[in-house]
Amino acid sequence: MDNYGPYDPSVDYSPGPATREVGPEGDKIKPWKPLHMSRRNFLRGVVCSGTVIASAGFLFSTTSAARADARAVERMITLTVNGKTHRLDVPPNETLATTIRYRLGLTGTKIGCNQAECGACTVMSGGTTIYSCSTLTHRVRDSEIVTVEGIASPDGTLHPVQQAFIDELGPQCGFCTPGQVVAAVALLNKTPKPTVEQARMAMSGNLCRCGAYDHYLRGVMKAAEKV
Amino acid sequence: MTDVMHNFELYQPASLADAQELLGDHDDAWIIAGGKDSLDWFKHRVKQPSVLVDIAAIPELHGIREEADGGLYIGAMTTLTEVAESDLVNARFPALAMAASKVASPQIRNAGTLGGNVAQDTRCTYYRDGFPCYRAGGNTCYANTPTAMNREHTLFEASRCVAVTPSDTGVALAALGATFHIQGRRRDREVSADEFFIGPDVDIERMTSLEHRDILLGIRVPGTWAGAHQYFEKVADRNAWDFALVNIAMAARMEGGAIAEVSMVCGAVQCTPRRLTDVESLIVGETPGEELETLVKRVASSGAKPLNYNHFKIPLMENLAARAVRSLV
Ligand SMILES: Cc1cc2nc3c(=O)[nH]c(=O)nc-3n(C[C@H](O)[C@H](O)[C@H](O)COP(=O)(O)OP(=O)(O)OC[C@H]3O[C@@H](n4cnc5c(N)ncnc54)[C@H](O)[C@@H]3O)c2cc1C
Ligand code: FES
Ligand code: FES
Numbered sequence: 001m002d003n004y005g006p007y008d009p010s011v012d013y014s015p016g017p018a019t020r021e022v023g024p025e026g027d028k029i030k031p032w033k034p035l036h037m038s039r040r041n042f043l044r045g046v047v048c049s050g051t052v053i054a055s056a057g058f059l060f061s062t063t064s065a066a067r068a069d070a071r072a073v074e075r076m077i078t079l080t081v082n083g084k085t086h087r088l089d090v091p092p093n094e095t096l097a098t099t100i101r102y103r104l105g106l107t108g109t110k111i112g113c114n115q116a117e118c119g120a121c122t123v124m125s126g127g128t129t130i131y132s133c134s135t136l137t138h139r140v141r142d143s144e145i146v147t148v149e150g151i152a153s154p155d156g157t158l159h160p161v162q163q164a165f166i167d168e169l170g171p172q173c174g175f176c177t178p179g180q181v182v183a184a185v186a187l188l189n190k191t192p193k194p195t196v197e198q199a200r201m202a203m204s205g206n207l208c209r210c211g212a213y214d215h216y217l218r219g220v221m222k223a224a225e226k227v
Numbered sequence: 228m229t230d231v232m233h234n235f236e237l238y239q240p241a242s243l244a245d246a247q248e249l250l251g252d253h254d255d256a257w258i259i260a261g262g263k264d265s266l267d268w269f270k271h272r273v274k275q276p277s278v279l280v281d282i283a284a285i286p287e288l289h290g291i292r293e294e295a296d297g298g299l300y301i302g303a304m305t306t307l308t309e310v311a312e313s314d315l316v317n318a319r320f321p322a323l324a325m326a327a328s329k330v331a332s333p334q335i336r337n338a339g340t341l342g343g344n345v346a347q348d349t350r351c352t353y354y355r356d357g358f359p360c361y362r363a364g365g366n367t368c369y370a371n372t373p374t375a376m377n378r379e380h381t382l383f384e385a386s387r388c389v390a391v392t393p394s395d396t397g398v399a400l401a402a403l404g405a406t407f408h409i410q411g412r413r414r415d416r417e418v419s420a421d422e423f424f425i426g427p428d429v430d431i432e433r434m435t436s437l438e439h440r441d442i443l444l445g446i447r448v449p450g451t452w453a454g455a456h457q458y459f460e461k462v463a464d465r466n467a468w469d470f471a472l473v474n475i476a477m478a479a480r481m482e483g484g485a486i487a488e489v490s491m492v493c494g495a496v497q498c499t500p501r502r503l504t505d506v507e508s509l510i511v512g513e514t515p516g517e518e519l520e521t522l523v524k525r526v527a528s529s530g531a532k533p534l535n536y537n538h539f540k541i542p543l544m545e546n547l548a549a550r551a552v553r554s555l556v
Contacts, residue, residue, distance in 0.1 A: 071249070072236045092237035092279070093269075114229040115267055116335055117468055128308070128337045134266050135338065136259075138237055139281060183333070204467040205332030 077141040081106065082150030096132035096140060097121045100147055108148040108178045112207070119206030122179035123147045129186045129205070148178035151185055161185050164223035165216065172210035179206045184220045188227050196221060229270040239281045243410065243442065246280055250440045251412070253278040258442065260304055260343035263335050268348070273357040288342070288444060291315055297450030300408075303342025303443045307396070308333070310341055320448055322457035322476045326399035329461045332468055342443045345397045345407070345423070346435055349390035349498070350470050351380065361387045361431050371534060378536040379472065382528065382544070383497040388427040389534060391495045392434065393470050397424060398494035399459055401502065402476035405448045412440040417447065424499035434498070452478040452490065458551045462543060471495040473543045477551040486510050491551060493544055496531075505529060506548050515556050520549040 072092070079086050081104060090099055097114075100106045100123070109132060112120035116134040123132045124146040151159045158166075161184045171177040180203065187194060187202035194202065199220045208216065240246040250256045257276035259265045260283070268274040282288060288304035291313050299315055310316055311328035330336055330344060348355075351362070351370055359365035370377045371389045380389040392398075401420035408417050418436060425436050437443060458477040463469035471494055479489040489510060491503045505526040513519050527548035528541045 069236060069238075071240075071245075072238050091234070093232040093235055095232075095266075115270060116263055116331075119332070119334065122334060129334045130338050131334045134263060136237070136262060136266075136281075138239070139262070139283065202333060205334040 073138050077138065079137065079141055079145065080143075081145045082147060083144075090137045092136065092138055094137050096123065096125075096130075096135045096137045096145070099137040100132060100145070106147050106149050110175055110178055112175065117207075118176070119179040119183065120176055122182045122206060124182060124186050127186065127189065129183050131205075146182070148181050151181055159185060160223040160226040161188065161219065164219040164226070168215045168219040168222060170212055170215045170219045172208075172212050176206055176208045176210075180208070180216050184216070184223065187220065188224060192227055193224055194220070199224075230272055232266070232269040233272065233275040235269075235275075235277055235279050237279045237281060239284050241284045241286075243285055243287060243444075246282055246285060246442060247410070247412070247440065249278070249280050250442075254439070256280050256439075258282055260346075261306065261335075261339040262343075263331070263339040264343060264347040267355075271355070271357065273355070282442065294447065294450065297453040299448050300445050301341055301448065302445045304340050305342075307336035307339050307341060307344060310396070311336065319450075319453040320399075320403055320457065322459040322478060323396065323399045323403060323448065325457075325459040326395045326461070326474075326476060329459070329474075330395050335468075341396060341446060344394050345400065345446070346437055346443060347393060349434055350393045351388075351390035352376070354390060361427070362390065364432065373535065375534075376536060377534040378539070379470070379495070380534055380537055381497055382531040382533055382537065382540055383501055384426055384428070384499075385532065386426060386428040386431070388431050388498065390427075390498055392424060392497065392499055393495070394500075395461060395471060395474055395494065398471075398474050398492050398500045399476040400446060400448065401500040402478055402490045402492040403448050403452050403457075404490065405446050407446055408444045409437065410442045410444050411438070415444070420500060426498040455480050456555060458554045460547055460550060462547065473540055473547055475544075475547040475551055477554075479555055481555060485512055485514050486555060487512075491548065493527075493547070496540060496544055503527060503548060506552075510552060515552050520552055523549050523552050 075089050075091060077088055077090055079088055081100065086104060088103055097109060097111050100109050109123055110120035111133050112118035114133045116131045121131050121133040122129050125140045126143040152162060161181055165171060183203055183206050187199065191198060199217055203216060238249050240249060255276045256278040259279050259281050283304060288302045290302050291305060292300050293315065294300055299319060301310065307327045307330050311324050317324045353369035354360055354362050358369045360367060360369050368387055368389060369375060370380050377389060381391050406417045406419055407423040423435055425433060456479050461471045461474035463471050473496055474494040477491045480487045489507050491506055493501045493503055506523055509522060509526055510519060524545040527545040531541050533541060
């Protein structure tokens, strides 16, 4: 509705999108079609093609490669993610979430809030869960990082936690799911037979906007019977 | 909204001497421990130090060791999870273990450190959002105006600034009589919680007495209350992430059914952890019970000066004090 005047009882305020007037050329407007490229492929593409990266000023800042002071950290680091070791050029102000997603193309790890308040970016570092959005990559370059991509076995068999989350209808929109999976797997690695209270505590750092908490919790308890 | 962090030079010294040298070379060097407070500042571009000194690789700052007097010395870089799960801490100072386990969320506790938790800056939303308030060097307080949202702010000792202490562990440490071991430019010093946490009347731009070139090495919890009855409770909007609206820590010894000794400290009601001296002197020598609780409620919040939206903290504080006393029955 174009005007937002006072309520007028004679008007039919029907719900739904406002009707738009279509001019004489109306039928020539082409319907919108998605590109034949999934978002995931696009992101993989970004990682490989320098041009897009160069324009992504938001993600990658341009610190000069030379260090002003030789005591400062080197930009070239080795980072072990899901058992694979990578040689990477990482500026000191880059977060682990950025490195994982945009340099390694592992987009399973999500960024929700980017400030340690949601858990979508949860990964394991040396077996414990951390928020990768609030961790400097340089801090964890010597530890083993595991992301959601490293949870299933190499032949594609799902981890009991992943299977249980499917069975219990954990994911609704799925945005929080990678973080939930990592948090649950880290718990079961440490405490294979948790009590419900322990499971609830371990999962308390992962928000779910869809509110599927009980489903995830049941999933954790179900998976605990299998691991 | 968060942004990419500004450019900075990062140092990861492996010894205290190197860290001190780096702090000496750079006037705006910022110490980073777990980074859970620091990175927020940088992502919001409110603070932009050109140099970060990451102290994680310094071995002396890690770990929990026993002391001759039955107390514990906890390195500043010990994570909150390590504090919460430590058998030693749980056996001697359950109030501290409990406080550590109530901070933020598991992932934050896995990375956040005890030193960072006591040294963290206040969470006043105006200040954190970069408003040029008194604490930020300006000349007004945005949280104390007729329309300001100040349900999280102070009841006591406001002095221009009405921000409160955010730390859960700080409250437990203050109740347990802990001392803070600091390495300064010239010498080491050890200060009590009273001197470590400072109010706006002392310095409006800092929450602690740490100055540039000071490194918090560790926290010594003396044997005084080891194994004694202890209590910690935190009330927040949500059980994860949220900072305390009010929290309370107590340590006490009983003798023949009466309270012989007690130490009680409340958090999130003042810029520093607030010792409830009135309650302490009221209940020593008394027998816990309903009658005593009624009296405790009467004095617990005396002198409170609520702002527009935080009156609810008064009954909250009174009830928490009464519940702490009830735990002695
Ligand atoms: C979403 C969220 C929720 C939170 N909820 C709570 C909560 O409920 N309760 C609570 O108590 N806290 C809470 N916090 C705060 C968090 O627990 C602390 O920020 C964390 O413990 C700080 O530890 P850190 O090691 O990450 O500190 P850092 O961010 O690394 O450091 C914090 C500050 O302390 C200084 N510092 C750190 N170590 C030293 C040292 N050894 N010597 C000198 N200076 C030092 C740093 O320079 C910096 O200014 C929350 C934080 C977030 C992001
Ligand atoms: S994106 Fe890291 S916690 Fe929300
Ligand atoms: S499934 Fe949608 S946020 Fe959790």
